[in-house]
Amino acid sequence: MNASLVKDVKKTFIDKFNSQPLMVFSPGRINIIGEHTDYNDGFVFPAAVDKGIAAAIGKSDSGHCTAIALDLDSTIEFELDKLQPSKEGSWENYVFGVVAEIQNKNIIVGDFNIVFRGDIPGGAGMSSSAALENSVVFGLNELFDLGLSKHEMILISQKAEHNYVGVKCGIMDQYASMFGIENNALHLDCRTIESKPYEINFKDHQLMLINTNVKHSLSDSAYNDRRSACESISELLGVKALRDATEADLETVMGKVTPSNYQKALYVIQENERTLKAAKAIEDGNLEKLGKLIYQSHDGLSNQFKVSCEELDFLVAQARKNKHVLGARMMGGGFGGCTINLVAKSEAKAFAETASKAYKKKFDKDCSVYFVQLSDGTHLVE
Ligand code: GAF
Numbered sequence: 001m002n003a004s005l006v007k008d009v010k011k012t013f014i015d016k017f018n019s020q021p022l023m024v025f026s027p028g029r030i031n032i033i034g035e036h037t038d039y040n041d042g043f044v045f046p047a048a049v050d051k052g053i054a055a056a057i058g059k060s061d062s063g064h065c066t067a068i069a070l071d072l073d074s075t076i077e078f079e080l081d082k083l084q085p086s087k088e089g090s091w092e093n094y095v096f097g098v099v100a101e102i103q104n105k106n107i108i109v110g111d112f113n114i115v116f117r118g119d120i121p122g123g124a125g126m127s128s129s130a131a132l133e134n135s136v137v138f139g140l141n142e143l144f145d146l147g148l149s150k151h152e153m154i155l156i157s158q159k160a161e162h163n164y165v166g167v168k169c170g171i172m173d174q175y176a177s178m179f180g181i182e183n184n185a186l187h188l189d190c191r192t193i194e195s196k197p198y199e200i201n202f203k204d205h206q207l208m209l210i211n212t213n214v215k216h217s218l219s220d221s222a223y224n225d226r227r228s229a230c231e232s233i234s235e236l237l238g239v240k241a242l243r244d245a246t247e248a249d250l251e252t253v254m255g256k257v258t259p260s261n262y263q264k265a266l267y268v269i270q271e272n273e274r275t276l277k278a279a280k281a282i283e284d285g286n287l288e289k290l291g292k293l294i295y296q297s298h299d300g301l302s303n304q305f306k307v308s309c310e311e312l313d314f315l316v317a318q319a320r321k322n323k324h325v326l327g328a329r330m331m332g333g334g335f336g337g338c339t340i341n342l343v344a345k346s347e348a349k350a351f352a353e354t355a356s357k358a359y360k361k362k363f364d365k366d367c368s369v370y371f372v373q374l375s376d377g378t379h380l381v382e
Pocket of ligand 1: 332
């Protein structure tokens, strides 16, 4: 966690509202494997990281609420009994959505002020949105003693995203951001919403993220389209979710779905299996096997599920050319953001330099490299 970020947010709050706030840090996440499986009731393998959102929150006696997004230099004032979604793409929808979903549970929230800033690059696929939602719900829960459990809080954050932001996301991001454990990744069953922590020994390897610094438009609508395609195939198969289907089941409906949707469902079934195999590989300390599964995950996301893009494919191809990278794939919803790479520690810097140079040459723009620490979930800070 970036201590100066927290200090900066706290100071702004005190200067502006002349009172001491509660301070919350809510992390972003990475995901080792298990992409687009969460809304199919499947398995994922995320971890909270040391980058996220710092939020200062306190009660307001001004008769309204104020929210300040420092990164965007944007301030809004609003009243709790008049909440409506703002225009698509507005940051305030994350705040409004969380408050509205708390109210929908017949829980009364008082007027509040909130100031926040993050150090997760926007569009990186590291879930700054879940971090923000969780910081708001966690802060309000503490401030007004709402008695919400962490599970209730993440479901509120998820609903905010569905109903106010308009992305029909699964539960992975909110879960990882809320329940993260230092040095651990979480093998999460998205049906039961229970996870097993894995303290992964990467030995002489490490995880490295490379941000394409692109986020292609239509990513939200493409995401929702993928989700409905999966749901319609589950319905056709007569199962609750694709998690309940096998490849043999899928073959029975081959003529009844488009070839492209067939491939998407096949991807989900196979990715779910890969995620289970990845847990086994980690238990066995078999990083080579884990790396292979990570590469296969990318191939499925790119060729079958069709959520990659030229920039992500290029960076994964760079990784494949380097024998010190055991595995690489696009991470998160897709259409831009980061690749996650499992690379030998001694070669990470050299690989980052080669890949960055090649990326610049090919696309005439820079990519960015991050090393992250696996960290604790949303919590109060000083
Ligand atoms: C986004 C969503 F928010 C997650 O729920 C998940 O579906 C992910 O894309 C893809 O695995 O981050």
